[in-house]
Structure formats: structure tokens, C-alpha cells
Amino acid sequence: DDSRLQMPRNLVAALIRMENSRSHQDLRLVIRELIDWLQLPEHTKIRRSFTVFLRGVLLPKRIPDKDFSTYEDLLEVDTMLAEKVRDWTRAWEKEGLRKGIHRGRREGLERGLQRGIKQGKQEGREKGLIQTAIRMLEKDMELAVIVDITGLPLEKIKDISENREKYAAELES
Template identity: 50%
Template sequence: MLQGYRPQLRYLLLDEGRYNDVELGESQNLVSALFQLENSRSTEDIQAVLERLIDWLKEPSQTSLRRAFTVWMRRVLLPAKKAPKVELPPLTDLHEVHTMLAERVKQWAEEWKEQGLREGRQEGRKEGRQEGLQQGEAETLLKLFKLKFGEVPDWAVQKILEADKAQLDSWVELILTADSVESLLG
């Protein structure tokens, strides 16, 4: 009864992942250029496609297509793939995108490299502090062992030095009630 109202849709699936760069480069159409831009891995790839688009869309009647590609690249492609967290200048034409990429790519690479170095240093400092705290806790535990039990066997020293923070915390809490090194460390 309601089947007459059910939409009857047909569609054509375009799977951009099924085409390789060679196939896309050989066909000269806007869809292949769009797929190449989507699949690009470097700014050099983007610039090569841009040069072809500029050549293909040079007629005055194609101004709206140039503008559409420019807006899509500024709002979608570059922020998502190539220039995350980078403020892009207003761009109105493919020539401007091409020029901007040529000028800014080196700057972005340096900024990303510096950002990576800063993040790496911060991560290294954090890990270093944690390792230092853990090593200090192990040394304190060894001192407590010596004070309570006298000489600490080599196997116990090794076990303490290899223990993680949670295990060290547990032993520090239990050392006051332990009867021997063996009973505490197992």
C-alpha cells in the first residue's frame, strides 16, 4: 500500500581509492583532479595538480569553477590534510593558492618541525622526571631495607631497581610490617 511512496533512487558509486595516480594523471577531467587532490601526500603533489587546473580552467567562462576549487581547497583540503592549525589567508583564485603554497610550504615545514621538537622535549622531560622519581623511590626503599634488615641481597636490589612505580609504592607501604626481605619481595 505504501510502496508507491517509497523513494526509488539510483546512484553511481565513484570510489576514488580504486584509482591510482597514474590512471588519474592520464585522464584530463575535473573529477580526476579532485581525486588526485584528495589522495595527495605532499604539497608538491597538490601544486602539480593545481598547475594543471589553472591551465584547464583559464577561460573566463570557468571563473565559477576556479572559485569553487579555490574555496574547497582553502576550507576543506588544506586544513584537513596539509595545514592543520594554520591560519590560511583569504584566497580568491587558484593562482593565489598556488603562490601561497609555494611560499608557505617551507615555513609550515619549519613550524611543524619546531612544534615536534618542542613536544618531544616536553615528553622527554616528563619521562625523565618520572624515571627520576621512580629511581629516587627505589633508592629510598633500598635505604629502608638496609636500616631494617641490614645487608640487602643482590637479587633483592635487582628486583627493586627493576620494579615499576606501583610495585615500589606497595613495598614502601609494607616495609614497616615486613618480617624479612624474602617475605616482602617474595
């Protein structure tokens, strides 16, 4: 980005950018700029002041579960943030994977249940039609009438007629 290359080395602007940074990557960008700007030995106090501000004010608000008292230099803070971002990324990936697996299982169970219900309804309808066909056959009704009323194919009605006991036993189980 050309605007970043031409940006003046304004320490106040860097401080404001740190406070307004929305992500740890944005904060690290400002810290790395400061590290680059403040390399000379005469900048040691300014570097130290930024480090004190980061470890005492800004970072505890952003990362409350971490102790920053041991950080003495901007480079240490930058390294810690890089590690923290990697840790968070791994944690987010694990959490995402866990949620994905949970969601997949839940959706799979829901789909399986829906299919099971649909299949159960279909089987129930079919059993009801077979039971109706058996009763009609017991009353010696014509096959064409049974086909017309039940909607079952003629071949199925013939099979039911020839194997009534088998179908009756299946209906009872």
C-alpha cells in the first residue's frame, strides 16, 4: 500500500492508531512500524515508553487473561502478539471444527429422522393398503376393483392373493 510507505513517522498518530486498532494484526502493524522507526539507541526511552503504555494500558484491555509485566521491549510485545494470534487461530479452528462436527451430526440426525418418519409413513400406508387388499380378497372382490380402490399394481394384488398368510404375518409384526 503506497500510502503506508509515504506515511510520516508521527509517533502521536501511531499511538492513536494503536488505540483505534480493531484487530491484533492492525496493532502488530503499528508496533512493527514503531520498531522500525525507533531503532537508534537515542530512541530507547521512547521505545520503552510505548512498551510501558502497551503492557500497562492497551494490552490488558484487549487481552485480560495475560500478564504483560515481563515485556520490556516492543519486539517482545510483537512476538507475543504473533504467538497469541497463532494460538487464537488454532483455537478458533478447533472450535470451528467442533461446531462443524456438532452441526453435521445434528443435521444428519434431523435428516435421518425426517427420512425415517417419511419412510415409516410410506410403510404404514403400504401396510394399510395391503391390509385393505387382504380384506377385499377375503370378500372375493374382483381384482380390478381392488386395484382401483387400493391403487396397488395388479401384480402386487395377485402376489397378496397367492401369499395371504405371509402378508398377514408381516402385518402383525
